[in-house]
Amino acid sequence: MGELLIGTCSWTDRALVGSGWYPAGRRDAEGRLRYYAGRFPVVEVDASYYALPGERNSRLWVERTPAGFVFDVKAFSLLTGHPTRAAMMPDGLPPDAGDPAVLDAVWARFTAGIEPLRAAGRLGAVLFQFPPWFVPGARAEAFLRECAERTAGWPLAVEFRHPRWWADEERTEATRDLLSRHGFTAVAVDMAQTLASSVPPVTPVTTPRLSIVRFHGRSAAWGTGSKEDRFRHDYSAAELAQWAPRLRALAERVDELHVLFNNCCADASVRAAETMSGLLAR
Structure with a gap:
């Protein structure tokens, strides 16, 4: 069985910090990360979606976590076609994803920002979470091909937010083949299944090195x-126990499996991660 790492999609979320999960004396930036890393072996860096990561922070993250701890880093919003605030752009550049010079500058800044994690062997994956309007077709395939060219050698994972990518057996096979060709890890999700936008909880394996499952919660307010x-x-x-055999089976097919909880209200994500850890330990 591959190594199974369980954690959450942020350690700095305001709701988590305000929940009281971090003990007194461990609520500053260094204390929070050291406390979290003493309890979980993996975390997702969510802040890098909203603002480009910095080399200094990446170096500090390496210094403040034990050997073997890994970070999955979410790609900056402009790189996945999401709306991006001008204030978050480097050097006063406009948030224009259609301008090659702007894209080159953002890619360069993002690459430099995560390099300390890569150099230390602490980068689990870079997560490209695409928006709901990113649908199967020639344009999407061209975009993924460009991502593969720019990230050659990176551990890259892809989460689709439009259900059409996994709509039926034929489409699932095509999506699996597309991601496999580029060496991208397919991200599976758990979410409410009662909405038109619900992504089915399929668990395709597209690279032997890594698989990722993200638990978004089951709120009917998804997308609103x-x-x-x-x-x-x-x-x-009970909800988590339903996933336990699927996760064990998935871990049998890859070198490493990351299970990440994104139900980020108060301490719900860390409690779910702790519960899942206990279930899988048994």
Whole structure:
């Protein structure tokens, strides 16, 4: 069986910090990460979606975590076709994804920002989470091909937010083949299945090195309302137990499996990660 790493999609989320999960004396930036890394072996860097990561922070993350701890880093919003605030762009550049010079500058800054993690062997994956309007077709395939060229040698994972990518057996096979050709890890998700936008909980393996499952919660407000509305869900032990045999089977097919909880309201994500850890340990 491959190594199974369980964690959450942020250690700095405001709701988690305010929940009281971090003990007194461990609530500064260094204390939070050291405390988290003493309890989980993996974390997703969510902040890099909103602002380009910096080399200094990456070096500090390496210094503040034990050997073997890994970071999955979310790609900056402009690189995945999401709206991007001008204030988050480097050197006053406009958030224009259609301008090759702008894209080159953003790619260069993102690459430099995560290099300390790569150099230390602590980069689990770079997560490209595509928007709901990123649908199967020639344009999407060209975009993925460009991503593969720019990230050659990176451990790259892809999460699609449009259900058509995994709509039926034929489409699933085509999507699996597309990601495999580029060496991209397919990200599986758990979410509410009652919405038109619901992505099915398929678990395709597209690279032998790594697989990732992200648990978004099962809120019916997915795609609407505030962030808290979209991700408000406390996983029950029964809900998590349903996934345990699937995760064990998935871990048999890859060198490493990351299980990450994104139900980021108060301490719901860390409690779910702790529960899942206990279930899989048994």
